[in-house]
Amino acid sequence: METTKTDLLVVGSGIVGLACAYAGLRQGLTVQVIDRDPFCVGASIRNFGFVTVTGQGSGATWRRARRSRDIWATVAPLAGIPIEHTGLLLLAQRQQAESVLQELLLTEEGEQLEWLAPTQLQERAPHLAHAHIRGALYSPHELRIEARHTIERLRQWLATQGVQFRMEQTVHQVATGRVVCGASVYRAERVVVCPGPDIRSLFPDVFARYQTQQCQLQMLRVRPPQGYQLGSGVMSDLSLVRYRGYRELPGSQMLEDRLRLECPSELHHGIHLIVVQSADGSLVVGDSHHYGAAMPPFASAQVDTLILAEMQRLLCLGSYQVEERWTGIYPSGNTDAFIETVLPGVQLMSVTSGTGMSTAFALAEECLTGKETI
Template sequence: MACALVAIEQGLSVQVVERDPVCTGASIRNFGFVTVTGQGSGATWNRARRSRDIWAHVAPQAGIAVEHAGLYVLAQRLEAEPVLRELLNTAQGLHLEWLDPEALHQRAPHLAHAHIRGALYSPHELRVEARYAVEKLRLWLQSRGVRFHMGQSVRQVESGSVRLGQQELQAERIVVCPGPDIRSLFPEAFAAYQTRLCQLQMLRVRPPAGYQLGAAVMSDLSLVRYRGYSELPGAQRLEDRLRLETPRELQHGIHLIVVQNADGSLVVGDSHQYGDSMPPFVPAEMEELILQEMQRLLCLGHCHVEERWTGIYPSGSQDAFIETVLPGVQLLSVISGTGMSTAFALAEECLMGERIAT
């Protein structure tokens, strides 16, 4: 749909083919969190910053509510604070703030617990409710002239044509965005990027009545998963301590993101399991560890889980790629957990040929 938006704004006639009758994949199973701070320096951070601006422009036109904005990365451990302070001194640190405990208490008293050493605040992030936003985006694009072929699978792609069973569509330009289906179309391109699948565990949690988060929240564990933090000099000391204190969390690829829905519920996650094919079984321990980390950070007291789900996305040797696989045919894939945050900018690169600086 990001490609459809860019194409329709160029005055092109656009058709989108989607294998499912409604969106059921990773696009609605995520946090709805447009993440800028913490993305890898260079192309991914620049794409996220550009995509954030496009989201802010498109959302009100498409009737998509921005549930909240901003991000607090809360430092629980002594070793986390220098990592966050180091980020302030990079090109990606512009407009970020370090909040000591007193400043955090003034800004967000519900997050200023006694064990929190301070927080990095970013104003860049936006949060939408993905399970509704994606369909609203589709309907808005449809109202602008994009034709959708829902519930139809692409059988074959050639230069100038796309075959759907007995029907064949003609096009001067074709962009293939297959999501986690890395074997049906152009599998050799995914193999070149050492792509496999990543499965994550997510939860919707009901906090105490009236609880207001106000912004997205992340924890120490995020600092060793997000490349924008893990590349910094101080990250290794933090990881060494986490390996001693949280070995099970690291084994399951758990870090913490918490965002809030309009109805007050929290979306909480997540874990990461990798493989060529993902089993449908998720150990209960993963959920327990995620909830324990949430309680350590937010001290919510009583709460209960209302929904559980998993998501699957492709994961490879870099964050995303654009490959010309046939004359007039491009393969575009995010092969990391950055799709919500970078897709709009990637579509501009793909269709307008404007490469984001690295």
């Protein structure tokens, strides 16, 4: 069975695929999206929902994050997606971490950021101004949405705007101008493949060129004391050796050296702390990073314990209860993201750095327009 030809056909309905559909609509194209699942079940719903600008790698990735953040701010209210909170506080526990954050303030990416000394932190966020915190860097750019609900709401809204979704359709072949799903053939002027963590089914040779493997993370949902208000996203010293925007700074190596002495297990498991808050008051906490060609579906109690201990070092909650635990998988390669023309009229687009929620909208614009984000 052949369907009516469309302008743009997107394979994959995670955040990268939906961002591509949105970019197509903005250009006035007719758009179809194909996905093998009835709804999103992958990395796009298993993350913090924290659209992060500060800390992204300088240059293209940081610019994409800034642009994507602005698009989220526009699209979220239209799609009925609540913005739970905005901003980011990076709490410095060590002198070396403070030095890295001070260095960031001197860069182009640090122009709109603000250093809060302990007295200023006490005024701005007294619940975080603990005696061992040397100060905090505040970023106004970030916004937080509930990932597990956002993707489906975005998909439903795009459908009201004219995007046609073909769910529960497994793609078997992609060729110039057509996509084959069993007995159905979908035709399009242009095809963009956005396969998320599936790096083997379609164009595996391209993923291999980018040395792409799977990265598995562990996350938790925690219930803090009643009435606790986080106020903004929070990160710790460990984040400064994970995010490329901090690792690029001169002082990052001294911080990593100290962390290797004090936190060897956390670094071994790729742990860095992010805490964000949901509308029901619960906290989403994580995460860890383990890499391989394929990942076992088992979560480590030791890793959860390390994550929760770092949470307590920053938040000093009087009590808390773990309500949920889960794992996620995303593709990780030797570049933050790539767009490859794999056949005439067919492009493969992948975010290979765990930054899809933060950069996908801008990356999709680049894919369809051929112009870099400025």
